[in-house]
Amino acid sequence: MIETRGTWAYEIGGVNLEIMDYADQGDREYTPGIFNVLNGDTGTQLGQKNFVGKTGFSSLTATEEGGAYADVERDSTYLTQMSYTKYTGAVEMTDELIADNNYQSQLNAMKDLSKAANYDQDKSGLQIFNGGFATTVTVNGFNMSWYGDAVPTFSTVHPTLSAFGSTQSNASATGIKFGHDNMNTARIALMKQQTDNGKAVMATGKIMIVAPIDLDKQIQEELDSTLDPETANNAINVWRGSMDVAESLHLTSATAWFLLRQGDHELYHDVREGTTLEQDRTVKSGITTYTVASRWTESVRGWQNSWGSKGDLSSYSS
Amino acid sequence: MSFRKYASTDPHGAPILRKSIITNSVVTTVMDSVSLASGLMALGTTGTTVFGHVVSIHTKEGLSPITSGATGAAIGSYTGTFTATSTNSTVAKVYALCDVSQSSLYSASLDATIGTTTGSDLGGYRMDLNDEESLDESTAGTGTAQYVVVEVDRNDATRTVVNIFESQVFNT
Numbered sequence: 001m002i003e004t005r006g007t008w009a010y011e012i013g014g015v016n017l018e019i020m021d022y023a024d025q026g027d028r029e030y031t032p033g034i035f036n037v038l039n040g041d042t043g044t045q046l047g048q049k050n051f052v053g054k055t056g057f058s059s060l061t062a063t064e065e066g067g068a069y070a071d072v073e074r075d076s077t078y079l080t081q082m083s084y085t086k087y088t089g090a091v092e093m094t095d096e097l098i099a100d101n102n103y104q105s106q107l108n109a110m111k112d113l114s115k116a117a118n119y120d121q122d123k124s125g126l127q128i129f130n131g132g133f134a135t136t137v138t139v140n141g142f143n144m145s146w147y148g149d150a151v152p153t154f155s156t157v158h159p160t161l162s163a164f165g166s167t168q169s170n171a172s173a174t175g176i177k178f179g180h181d182n183m184n185t186a187r188i189a190l191m192k193q194q195t196d197n198g199k200a201v202m203a204t205g206k207i208m209i210v211a212p213i214d215l216d217k218q219i220q221e222e223l224d225s226t227l228d229p230e231t232a233n234n235a236i237n238v239w240r241g242s243m244d245v246a247e248s249l250h251l252t253s254a255t256a257w258f259l260l261r262q263g264d265h266e267l268y269h270d271v272r273e274g275t276t277l278e279q280d281r282t283v284k285s286g287i288t289t290y291t292v293a294s295r296w297t298e299s300v301r302g303w304q305n306s307w308g309s310k311g312d313l314s315s316y317s318s
Numbered sequence: 319m320s321f322r323k324y325a326s327t328d329p330h331g332a333p334i335l336r337k338s339i340i341t342n343s344v345v346t347t348v349m350d351s352v353s354l355a356s357g358l359m360a361l362g363t364t365g366t367t368v369f370g371h372v373v374s375i376h377t378k379e380g381l382s383p384i385t386s387g388a389t390g391a392a393i394g395s396y397t398g399t400f401t402a403t404s405t406n407s408t409v410a411k412v413y414a415l416c417d418v419s420q421s422s423l424y425s426a427s428l429d430a431t432i433g434t435t436t437g438s439d440l441g442g443y444r445m446d447l448n449d450e451e452s453l454d455e456s457t458a459g460t461g462t463a464q465y466v467v468v469e470v471d472r473n474d475a476t477r478t479v480v481n482i483f484e485s486q487v488f489n490t
Contacts, residue, residue: 001323002333004415006374007348009382009396016384017394090331096380141473282332289331 002092002287011101024106030249031118034125034269037210037246037260038298043084043272051301053077055197058164075162077196078148082299084272085143087120088292089113095286110277113292117275121296125269126250128153128298129210129258132308133171133318140252145299147266153300154258154308156317162197172309175316178215178257180222180230182309183239190259190307203305205263208244214254219245255311266302271295319452321349321371324423324471324479333373333417336487340375340402340412347399348372349424350450351464352416353486358407359414361450364457367486368447368464370418375400378411387412418487425471426480430455432470443467444483453478 010016043049054076061070091109101107124142131139132153135146146152149159154171170193176182193201211219221229223243228235244262260267273295281288310316325331338359340346351362353369362368375398377383385391387401403410428438429448437443437458444463448454457463465480 002335002373002417004374004376005380006376006382006415009384010394012381015381090325092332138472285332285335287332 002094003097004094005097005100008097008101008107011103011107012097013100013102019102022103022106026106026112026115029115029119031115031122032248034122037208037248038125038128038267038269039263039265041268041270041299043270046272047083049082049270049299051080051082051299053302055162055165055195056199058162058197059199073162073164073197075160075164075197077302078150078161080145080148080299080301082145082270082297083143084270084295084297086273086293086295087117087124087142089116090289090291092287092289095288098288109290110279113277113290114275117292117294121269121271121294123250124296125298126248128267128300129256129308130250130252132258133256133310133316143297145297147300147302149303152318153267153303154306155303158303160196164197165194166198168194170303170307171316171318173316175255175310175312175314177255177309177311177313178209178211178218178222180228180237180239183222186259186307186309190261190305193304193307195304201304203261203264205261205265205305206244207242208246208260208262210246210248210251210258210260212251212254212256213247213249215257216247219247253310253312256309257311258306258308261305264305266300266304267306268299268301270297270299272297319427319429319449320347321351321427321451322425322477323349323371323373323417324425326419326421326423327468327481328419328421333422334419335373335415336370336418337376337413337415338369339407340400340414342404342406343402345399345401346372346375346414347451348374351447352414352450359416362447362464363449364446364454364464366464367484368482369486370416370482371422371424372414373417374415376413376415378413383412418482418485420482420485420488423468423479423481425474425477426465427452427477428455429453432476432478437467438478439467439470441467441469445478445480453480 057072127139156169225237275294279290341358353366383396386395433439435458445453446457446463466483468479471477
């Protein structure tokens with residue numbers, strides 16, 4: 001979109017009312033960063049990345065003296081094919097607008113384009129959760145690279161390629177709401193997740209609650225109260241200070257909540273090309289074009305060490 | 319209901335700007351689809367060739383209007399919509415700066431749900447205006463029309479991205 005002196009009614013010197021103060025909402029855009037929630041990665045000289053993994057060996061077998069040793073087996077995990085998407089923005093400004101406006105800092109196109117790129121990377125990262133109960137690639141305008149097991153990231157029926165494992169769930173089948181007892185249900189479910197060949201997982205990272213800002217009051221009550229906030233029995237609050245919290249305005253559901261095992265989960269924000277800001281002036285029209293471009297993807301390379309509930313008390317099976 | 323500038327099919331991307339004085343008494347909003355009538359800017363209607371889209375409105379000095387143009391409007395009331403006076407073409411000469419490029423892409427709202435008529439969400443189909451700020455979804459087809467569909471808006475699946483097909487400026 002081109003901006004001219006006609007675009008900005010109040011910013012041009014000598015025109016219109018005298019403005020005494022100027023509020024730049026661009027400076028207040030919500031950009032808390034995404035790497036507190038997602039793991040970070042970068043790509044180099046790659047148009048696409050592929051991820052796969054393996055299990056350890058299956059269990060050993062009790063064997064009699066002189067008997068033949070039993071075989072063990074290890075298996076592949078599903079393939080994640082990750083492709084990057086380029087996100088861009090451009091704006092044009094006329095020479096006259098650049099020269100005549102009284103708000104050079106506020107109308108600085110590069111500054112606002114840079115902020116837009118930061119904002120959208122944060123917003124893009126959270127779409128893993130917004131789109132996590134489906135397999136739709138494009139979620140709110142951002143492209144996801146989902147784990148290759150063909151079910152949602154938060155699924156009740158994650159399949160396995162191993163004959164020694166079985167279908168597993170990392171989602172609530174009844175959409176349990178966030179709360180004291182349900183936190184226990186979720187935490188136990190997270191801890192009982194197994195490898196694809198059915199072995200217990202050694203997870204060391206602290207659990208993080210990822211939730212919309214709508215649940216902020218409840219989360220504070222559950223994590224900061226001395227006593228169990230949901231009973232009058234003077235029971236201690238076992239969750240006090242036990243988990244980290246990431247709340248986001250980019251989560252679209254007011255009820256869905258998630259648990260992540262920090263450092264162990266497989267949810268990534270992967271940047272192939274960092275934000276590039278450029279400008280070029282067309283001398284024959286006196287129009288300067290400002291552009292921003294960045295290439296990234298959100299990738300889910302596995303579902304273990306993550307758990308989610310829609311929090312809507314509805315049955316969920318997918 | 320509105321058009322929004324979306325992108326350009328031309329990688330060089332710059333708009334092609336032409337100014338046109340606004341017809342007397344016409345109410346113009348930035349991004350309106352417009353045509354020329356008797357040499358003056360008029361709001362776009364079904365069946366007329368398209369001049370372009372308004373990118374900004376200017377006083378004859380080239381600056382922004384300071385009122386909405388309505389009778390008695392206060393200073394500071396201009397917010398992107400301007401009502402021309404009954405003598406604008408000869409006295410005030412407030413003009414619209416229009417992007418007349420057929421390469422410019424616009425995200426357009428429709429008067430009915432996208433995809434109701436085959437082609438309103440499919441590249442290569444064409445549609446006519448419903449009014450100066452939306453397209454008539456039911457006119458989607460493969461025959462000649464004012465706009466050609468490029469794709470569904472990637473940021474808003476209720477809107478269609480189009481460019482001008484029947485141009486008042488370029489041979490179509």
